[in-house]
Amino acid sequence: MSTASSIPEAIPEAIAVREAAERAAAAAPGVRAAGGPAIDAALRTAAELLREHAEALLAANAADVATAEQGGMAAGLLDRLRLTPERLAEMAHQLEVLAATPEPPLQHAVRTLDSGERVFERRVPVGVIGAVFEARPNVTVDVASQVLKARSAAVLRTGAAALGSARALVELVIAPALARHGIPEGAVQLVPTPGHAGADALVGLPDLVPLVVVRGSGDVTRRLSALGAAAGTRVLAHADGGxxxxxxxxxxxxxxxxxxxxxxxxxxxxxxxxxxxxxxxxxxxxxxxxxxxxxxxxxxxxxxxxxxxxxxxxxxxxxxxxxxxxxxxxxxxxxxxxxxxxxxxxxxxxxxxxxxxxxxxxxxxxxxxxxxxxxxxxxxxYKLLGLPETGINVDHTPGPRGPVTYLDLTLRQFVVLPPA
Known part of the structure; x- marks a missing residue:
């Protein structure tokens, strides 16, 4: 594994990202071992904690919004940044819906070979999944819950304007919910520093974070996709809309x-x-x-x-x-x-x-x-599939397209067993 000294110019943001990725990687086996019932229980607890800590969460968000307003943030971006009691309630409801969603079997039969061996296909976790997303606090919960439901750990990097809100959501809601059900608290990591260097670093750690979901403007996602491709990281880009x-x-x-x-x-x-x-x-x-x-x-x-x-x-x-x-x-x-x-x-x-x-x-x-x-x-x-999403993929190539949910965040593995 690389050390901090090998990071170009030892950029502080890059060091922080690698440290977060290492903590997530250490927690990933515990997420996989916890199994579906524990993950679903943690999601239900997270919904309870969203309601329990609503006042503190709204206060943290109000501070983010006030700072953004002072900085001249446009009305449309402020709307995405702002949490309200209604939006918190909807976030909690979506967590409960996700927890109650029956999962398809982890393994299903494909065929029996002429020689008698049985072929199965199964879904296996990625391990650690990164996410770069805009200053929208609800996305912190959306992405974390989807990654956890897919049995992986997460490293999240949000827009600087929402960092205080995201930190409150992780510290008051997500981490305690995981700990309460025996899942490592470190399974959801938040990049603690603002700045684009953190996003650049996250797509450059294929040894720790092989898949990164990237949301934002087309220019940003294209640049991060190119950086990820050069590093060997799979980038699932959710870019331009309209x-x-x-x-x-x-x-x-x-x-x-x-x-x-x-x-x-x-x-x-x-x-x-x-x-x-x-x-x-x-x-x-x-x-x-x-x-x-x-x-x-x-x-x-x-x-x-x-x-x-x-x-x-x-x-x-x-x-x-x-x-x-x-x-x-x-x-x-x-x-x-x-x-x-x-x-x-x-x-x-x-x-x-x-x-x-x-x-x-x-x-x-x-x-x-x-x-x-x-x-x-x-x-x-959520509207089309009844599930929160990590974003919407508009790629014109095979792969997850449209709203991406936890079902799209696992790997396909073939298993061949002896004749019955």
Whole structure:
């Protein structure tokens, strides 16, 4: 194993990350040995502790929010950073749902060879899984719970603005819940220092942290993915987002208004309405309805000619989150191709009364999630699958795609046994 002196320039953040990774690696066998009932019991206890320590957790978060406000953080980012009693209650509820979720068998039969040997496939833990994510305190619990449910230990690195909140969640909720059920407290480690050097270091420790989940802006995730690839670390990147809504000529006004309103209820999230496409022949009828709904929510439409790419993600545009790009298209297939070409391919909705138009859009769109008369805000692990997620993967290659849950965070292993 490398020593701190081998870390480039002995960067303090890198040293702290390696030390956290070493503690997680030491705890990982205990997580695997604990088994499902103990992990689920710890998750239920964590839900209880979230409620028990709500006052202290909200106070820690309020300090983070106050500091961020003083630093000029934009409204959309502040919304992601802020915890409320309702959000804490939802976090606790999701932990209980995860704990109650029956797991598929760890091993299942595949086939019997002609020579009689029996082939099985089983799921085995990764060991230690890292995570780099934005300043959203709830993600601390989401990721930690998913990694634990997958029988691995975690090393978490959150955005600097949420560090106080994340520390309170680990120290008051996660670690005590683990200890109460005989699971090593060190199984969930929080990188204690802010700064990008910590994220860079986390993707550079394949000997300790072979898999790192990375969330954030496209530029950040691409850079960390490249660093991880160079080091030999598998990086599961959850990057660019931005939902698309296509208004077909067959759409009715009430559904248009509903989908625009539902798609812009929160502006700092990846699955919000970002690009609004309107069927050109119906523009004069549908655009006034959509515009009224946008402006009622305080949203400014960005109309042609655009000074930015069509897929520009407003959720990541600090201070300009309250925008939606608007463009015209020539029917459902053109809309689907435009959505796939101009955005990350996270999610797209077709608003249509005509089933043929909706089917044409669905068949032509190649993104992660496609919806008919339902908002892209539904592209979320808990909403779609009933499980919290580590993020949403928009890769166009085989592997976990869409909302990633604990089921995607294990390794496949083949077991061959003698004839029965």
């Amino acid at each position: 939902g698309v809504l296509y208004l077909d000529a067959s759409a009715d006004e009430a559904t248009v208004e509903r989908l625009v309103t539902e798609g812009t209820d929160r502006l700092g999230v990846c699955n919000r309405l970002n690009l609004l496409l309107v069927d050109a022949p119906a523009y004069d009828r549908l655009w006034p309805v959509a515009e009224k709904a946008l402006r009622a929510g305080g949203i400014t439409p960005s109309l042609a000619p655009h000074a930015h790419p069509l897929g520009h993600e407003w959720a990541l545009d600090s201070g300009a989150e309250a925008h939606v790009t608007v463009a015209t298209v020539a029917g459902p297939v053109d809309a689907a191709l435009t959505a796939a070409r101009e955005t990350s391919g996270l999610a797209a909705t077709v608003c249509a009364a005509d089933e043929d138009a909706a089917t044409a859009f669905i068949d032509a769109y190649t993104g992660t999630g496609v919806f008919w008369n339902a908002t892209t805000r539904l592209l979320d692990g």
